[in-house]
Amino acid sequence: MKIKCSKARDFILLAATGELPARESRLLEEHLAVCKSCRSYREQIAATARAAEYLPETPAGDVVARVLAAARSDTRRGHGLIMPLPVRVFAVAATLLILAGSAAFLALHRRIPATPASVAAVPAGKEIDAELDALESMLAMVSEELVAPAEDTAGQNYDSDEIAKELLQLEGS
Amino acid sequence: MSKADHEWLAEYCRGDLDALAKLVEHYRRPLYGYILNMTEGNDDAEEIFQEVWLRVIRRARFFKKGNFPGWLFRIAHNLVIDRARRRRPSASLESEPDSYGRPLLETIPSHVDPPDQHCLENELADHITRAVRRLPPRQREVFLMRTRAGLTFKQIARIQRVPLNTALARMHYAVAALRRELRGVYQEIGGGQP
Numbered sequence: 001m002k003i004k005c006s007k008a009r010d011f012i013l014l015a016a017t018g019e020l021p022a023r024e025s026r027l028l029e030e031h032l033a034v035c036k037s038c039r040s041y042r043e044q045i046a047a048t049a050r051a052a053e054y055l056p057e058t059p060a061g062d063v064v065a066r067v068l069a070a071a072r073s074d075t076r077r078g079h080g081l082i083m084p085l086p087v088r089v090f091a092v093a094a095t096l097l098i099l100a101g102s103a104a105f106l107a108l109h110r111r112i113p114a115t116p117a118s119v120a121a122v123p124a125g126k127e128i129d130a131e132l133d134a135l136e137s138m139l140a141m142v143s144e145e146l147v148a149p150a151e152d153t154a155g156q157n158y159d160s161d162e163i164a165k166e167l168l169q170l171e172g173s
Numbered sequence: 174m175s176k177a178d179h180e181w182l183a184e185y186c187r188g189d190l191d192a193l194a195k196l197v198e199h200y201r202r203p204l205y206g207y208i209l210n211m212t213e214g215n216d217d218a219e220e221i222f223q224e225v226w227l228r229v230i231r232r233a234r235f236f237k238k239g240n241f242p243g244w245l246f247r248i249a250h251n252l253v254i255d256r257a258r259r260r261r262p263s264a265s266l267e268s269e270p271d272s273y274g275r276p277l278l279e280t281i282p283s284h285v286d287p288p289d290q291h292c293l294e295n296e297l298a299d300h301i302t303r304a305v306r307r308l309p310p311r312q313r314e315v316f317l318m319r320t321r322a323g324l325t326f327k328q329i330a331r332i333q334r335v336p337l338n339t340a341l342a343r344m345h346y347a348v349a350a351l352r353r354e355l356r357g358v359y360q361e362i363g364g365g366q367p
Contacts, residue, residue, distance in 0.1 A: 010341045017325040041348075047359040048348050052320035054298040055305060057206025063219050064197050067226040071185075071193050074230050
């Protein structure tokens, strides 16, 4: 089987990179044996590769150092690194624990409906008794005030019976 | 390198910075050469070079045994494309044709000298550099990835997201263009019939 020059030139490129299968390599060799133009093309490819070696390609010396400095900095932050197995297990366990705790806390607080502050603040046991005593004493004070003589604007106490006696005396005089 | 790339990367992931240093050093010249020639020798080549490695560092633990250079150059390719998009004027030089129907970018010679002092002193290297930088970007990329980075055409096709035949065709075009540009140079550097 013969191949055309266009195919042979593709094969020349692929052969240079080791990408040409054995069967195609044999076809190429057969073609090159009889085709001067393709042999010349193969030479051109080689010359082009030699020319490419003259291209500038050297970075400043400190570029590599800068890359490594950046890598060192990233390493400190843990980028790109694989932690040893025990550290990984611990990290995963700690993370799961924190997540489980957070989830339980949220679930608990969602289950109890929101309560008014007055109800939520009701104390229990002895505290209730103390509160009741305080309320009773407050009621007693209020009752005493209600039955006690009123104060005048000047703040002095007065007796309604005495006022009545004074009025009678004034009428009699 | 005695170890495979993925093994060095795995060692770095376990905290060995020297392993990363070996990897950076191993790919320093081809990777930097690719970036430098894809960015026409601009100052941001070093910035892109560093950014490529930072991305490698940050994604290292996700890299499994596989094609490390393909991955590395894929990252570089994406950064080079991003840079070109950021810098692209409203009318694209790649898409706007000149009066002969060629993309404008192909018609503009590179007037940016390569920063490498040794190359500036070397007329031959300067000539070759200019010729390569005059290649259309996609052809130049295939050429650089093949000749400087040593990638296979399958890897290059995957990086450029094109069929294998397209990657091969771009290489053919690049070889033909360089042959025209470097007719005398080929004889000077030995071998090759122009």
